[in-house]
Amino acid sequence: MNRLIIISNRVSAPKDSNSGAQGGLAVALSAALRENGGIWFGWSGDTVEQFTGQINFERRSGVTVATVDLEEHDIEEYYEGYANRTLWPLFHYRIDLAEYEREFAGGYQRVNHRFADTVRPLIDPEDVIWIQDYHMFPLGQDLRDRGCNNRIGFFLHIPWPPRRLLNTLPEAADLAKTLFAYDVIGFHTQEWLESFRDFATQDLGAELLDGGRLKLGDRVVHALAAPIGIDCKEFVEGANSPTARLAYRQMRDSSNGRDLIVGVDRLDYSKGLEERFRGYERFLETHPEERKEVFLLQIAPPSRATVESYQKIRSTLEGLAGHINGAYSDVDWTPIRYVNQGYPRDQLAGIYRAARIGLVTPLRDGMNLVAKEYVAAQDPEDPGVLILSRFAGAAEQLGNGAVLVNPYSAEEMSDAIVQALRMSRDERIARWRPMMDNVEQEDVIWWRKRFTDALLDTAKAETAAA
CATH class of the missing domain: 3.40.50.2000 (Glycogen Phosphorylase B;)
Incomplete structure (x- = not known):
């Protein structure tokens, strides 16, 4: 050319x-x-x-x-x-x-x-x-x-x-x-x-x-x-780097045996973060037996801070996270860790691998590469479960292995979290393999x-x- x-x-x-x-x-x-x-x-x-x-x-x-x-x-x-x-x-x-x-x-x-x-x-x-x-x-x-x-x-x-x-x-x-x-x-x-x-x-x-x-x-x-x-080969290499392994160990240690649910999104109303928090709250409300067994880590670096609608979504999420933590926390457990900063991709790869569930639930998205990064970061012998909005572009390629949800439905998101937490290792591997094949081939x-x-x-x- x-x-x-x-x-x-x-x-x-x-x-x-x-x-x-x-x-x-x-x-x-x-x-x-x-x-x-x-x-x-x-x-x-x-x-x-x-x-x-x-x-x-x-x-x-x-x-x-x-x-x-x-x-x-x-x-x-x-x-x-x-x-x-x-x-x-x-x-x-x-x-x-x-x-x-x-x-x-x-x-x-x-x-x-x-x-x-x-x-x-x-x-x-x-x-x-x-x-x-x-x-x-x-x-x-x-x-x-x-x-x-x-x-x-x-x-x-x-x-x-x-x-x-x-x-x-x-x-x-x-x-x-x-x-x-x-x-x-x-x-x-x-x-x-x-x-x-x-x-x-x-x-x-x-x-x-x-x-x-x-x-x-x-x-x-x-x-x-x-x-x-994504650059799958490079990302997998990053997921096995010393930085990623350290991030993985830190997350596993801080989890204290609990299952990690992770969301990584730019702070934007299109990402469905408010709906995600409400779906997670529905899960906590309807499944009290699971409450202290899981926690949600939401990483949401801010963007376009001068635009009023972005200021509103940040304020709304801070209030919602505070409400959920106030309603459900115990002295030894906090249901949501809400972080407003970004992390390098190799560090994120370690966090992804430590997560039992990757929660990618935009209301509308052209593609969403976080879904593909989450898949690429998984341990082939013990992969996590991708819960994916059917309105993300990635659903066309990864819908054969992800648990697809309507992000507007708190009940559907709650049900998907329960399904993912109770999914057997064999089923998790069977779902992950075709998604990984796609991520590798259509990079x-x-x-x-x-x-x-x-x-x-x-x-x-x-x-x-x-």
Whole structure:
């Protein structure tokens, strides 16, 4: 493949190749850049008084990074506003939290124009461009408007909502039309792909062609499902590292023979943490014989602290954890350990392995890699049980082994916890094995190759047609 240009809101290329905290996406995209050469472009995370378009170049673990600073009002309108107060809640089915402000939409368009103006001089004619996520829906069209005829792909890492929900967004059709500037569009699941196809054909008038292609006017785009995975080999190695083994021993020692239930989620209303706490409370209420035999460790590092809805969820969870602990604790037992900080991935791997249950219950999630990390961290001879929301993207791949639940039902979650605690070792192994097979086979490298192969096949088809 020719040189690769990756564009995302924030650049995740690791500063240290030995870092245990880098996520699966950073691993996959960094590896692709090292293999093919190229640049990872995005916002630096810093502010500047006046936008100049000055590019800051840096070399990180064999990857060339190019970043720009944004003005404070750019961040308020583009990032905190349209991306995270309009698109994020809407695409996670929370229209009650979505805020529609013209200033947000204007800032979103302005910043995407600025990204296009800044990155365009860095793009050579034969480069392949891969744009990541909802922050940059219109960037492909902005690049086309600036004479960029390169192959351009786009991957959406969050759900695509049903058309009736999406139509609550002012100018939703105009936003969706910009996706036809791309050659390939990727989604994590078949459900998100079908929702996009439905909107494109019913609201935009696009024509569905063979081979997963859609035609609108003179533009044809290939839309596909490509579920992202983790770097399974690297994660398993991390799970057997000294750091992971120490974390495992610390958790086992602090458990005092009790079964650990673990949840690891960014502090976000889409993760269903309030519903999870209430489901756990229902379990404690209806199964008093189990109370002092288990405890829930919820790790929830805060995010987007300046957005009001995130401040509310943090306050709600703190109050709910305090209520449950106050109602059910004893002098030698606390039912919930609620921690608002993040941990390196190798340390998390040890915590996952120590947990009898992995509780992954988002209300809606594009994929959710915690579910896959939990599976990969398990002891093959004595694995834990994954309780997984049927509304997480990961349920399409892991539903054959996980205990699937409706996260809105406290009773269903309570029943699932009891089922997992009482599950025999043979059944736990039988459930874990097919999930692990999937995590190993459809890993993050498989995901990256599936998408880039489609992007290259599109180019070959165009050449043959010419």
